[in-house]
Amino acid sequence: MRLRPITATFILGITILITAHAAASAQTITATHTYVMGDNDSRNDARRICFLEAKRKVLEKAGTYIESSSEIKNFQLSKDQINSYTAAVLSVETVKEDFSTKNGQTTVTMTVKANVNTADVRKRLAAIVADRGLQEKIAAQQQQLKQLEEQMRALNAKLGTDTGAHTGAATANSARPSAIQDWLARARPLNPEHSDKELVDFWIQTYGLRQERDVVLGQIQDLENKKRTAVQRITAKTGLIKKYIVRNMTAEEVIGILGPPQMKDDYYGNYFYGEKWICFSRGVVHGVGKRVDCEPDELAK
Numbered sequence: 001m002r003l004r005p006i007t008a009t010f011i012l013g014i015t016i017l018i019t020a021h022a023a024a025s026a027q028t029i030t031a032t033h034t035y036v037m038g039d040n041d042s043r044n045d046a047r048r049i050c051f052l053e054a055k056r057k058v059l060e061k062a063g064t065y066i067e068s069s070s071e072i073k074n075f076q077l078s079k080d081q082i083n084s085y086t087a088a089v090l091s092v093e094t095v096k097e098d099f100s101t102k103n104g105q106t107t108v109t110m111t112v113k114a115n116v117n118t119a120d121v122r123k124r125l126a127a128i129v130a131d132r133g134l135q136e137k138i139a140a141q142q143q144q145l146k147q148l149e150e151q152m153r154a155l156n157a158k159l160g161t162d163t164g165a166h167t168g169a170a171t172a173n174s175a176r177p178s179a180i181q182d183w184l185a186r187a188r189p190l191n192p193e194h195s196d197k198e199l200v201d202f203w204i205q206t207y208g209l210r211q212e213r214d215v216v217l218g219q220i221q222d223l224e225n226k227k228r229t230a231v232q233r234i235t236a237k238t239g240l241i242k243k244y245i246v247r248n249m250t251a252e253e254v255i256g257i258l259g260p261p262q263m264k265d266d267y268y269g270n271y272f273y274g275e276k277w278i279c280f281s282r283g284v285v286h287g288v289g290k291r292v293d294c295e296p297d298e299l300a301k
Contacts, residue, residue: 026117027065030095031058034109038156043099046108048217049156052149054112055092062086062114069118075129084142088227089124090114123275127234130272131262134230141223148220155213234262238274241288245278247299249285254278265292 033054037046063083066072077085096111128134237258244257254271255261261271261278270279270292279287279294287294 026115028113028115029058029062029065030111030113031055031061032109032111033057034107037106037108043108045213046099046106047097047110049152050108050110051094051112052152052217052220054110056149058092058112058114059083059087059090062090062116065116066118066121069121072118072122072125075125077125077129084138085125085128086121087142087224088128088138088231089121090116091228123238124231124235127262127274128231131234134234134262137230138227141227145220145223148216148223152213152216152220155216235274238276241273241276241278245285245288245299247285247287250283251280254285268292270294 031054033050035046035050035053037043041049060083063079063086066086067077067079067082072082092112092114094110095113096109098109100107100109128138240258245254251271258271258273261273263272264270265272265277268279270277272278272292276288276290276298277292277294278285279289279292279297285299287297288299289295289297
C-alpha cells in the first residue's frame with residue numbers, strides 16, 4: 001500500500017516531462033502587416049492583399065524557426081527549400097484585423113499566426129524529401145507564386161498611380177452602366193477640370209486593373225491550396241497504412257490501396273509512403289516501420 005504514492009509521483013513526473021516536451025516542440029509564430037488603401041481599393045481588396053503580405057512575413061519567420069530546429073537539420077535543406085516547403089505544410093490564420101482612418105488615409109492592419117509543431121513538421125518534410133516528384137512540383141509552384149506576387153505588386157503600383165482624377169468615396173465594383181453613372185455623380189464635383197469622357201476612361205482603366213488583380217489573387221490562393229493538398233495527400237497515406245495494411249499482403253495489393261510508392265529501396269525491395277516503410281519478404285508484407293528494415297516492426301502480431 002505504501003508503494004502507491006511513489007507510483008503516483010512517478011507517473012505524475014512522466015506526465016510533466018511529456019507535457020513539457022510537447023510544449024517545447026510547439027511554437028506559435030505571429031506577424032503583422034499594415035496596408036494603406038488607395039482610392040481604387042475596396043475593403044475586400046485591402047483585406048486580401050494585407051493577408052497575403054502578413055502571411056508571407058509569418059511563413060518567413062516560421063521558416064527561420066524550423067531551420068534552427070535540430071529535428072530538421074538532418075534533412076540538409078537549403079533556406080529557400082525550407083521556406084518553400086514551410087508554405088506547403090503550415091496553415092496560417094488571422095488573429096486580428098483592424099481598419100482605421102487618419103488624416104483622410106485608410107489602412108488595414110492584420111495580425112496572423114502559424115502554429116509550428118516541429119515533430120509534425122518533421123514528418124511532413126520527410127514525406128517531401130522522400131518524393132522527388134513532389135519536390136519538383138512544389139518548386140515549380142513556388143516559382144509561379146513568385147511571378148504572380150510580382151505581377152500583383154505591379155498592378156498595385158498602377159492602381160496607386162496619380163492620374164489626376166479623384167475617385168470619390170469608392171470605386172465601383174461592377175461594370176453595369178448604372179454603376180458607372182453612380183460613380184460619375186460622385187466624381188464630377190471632385191474633378192471639375194475633367195470631362196465625363198476622361199472620367200469614364202479613367203474608370204474603365206481602373207476597373208480593368210482591379211479585375212486583373214482579382215484574377216491574380218485568385219491564382220495565388222489556388223496555387224497555395226494545391227501545394228498544401230499535395231503534401232496532405234502524401235502524409236495521409238500513413239493513416240491508410242495503419243488502417244489497411246496487414247501481414248502477408250502482396251505488393252500488388254499494397255499498390256492497389258496506396259498507389260505507387262514514393263520511394264523503393266533497391267536492396268530490400270521495400271516501399272516508402274509518407275513517413276513509413278512497408279517491408280516485404282518472399283513477395284508479401286512482413287512489417288511496417290520508420291526504418292528501411294522495419295525494425296522495430298509496428299504491425300500487429
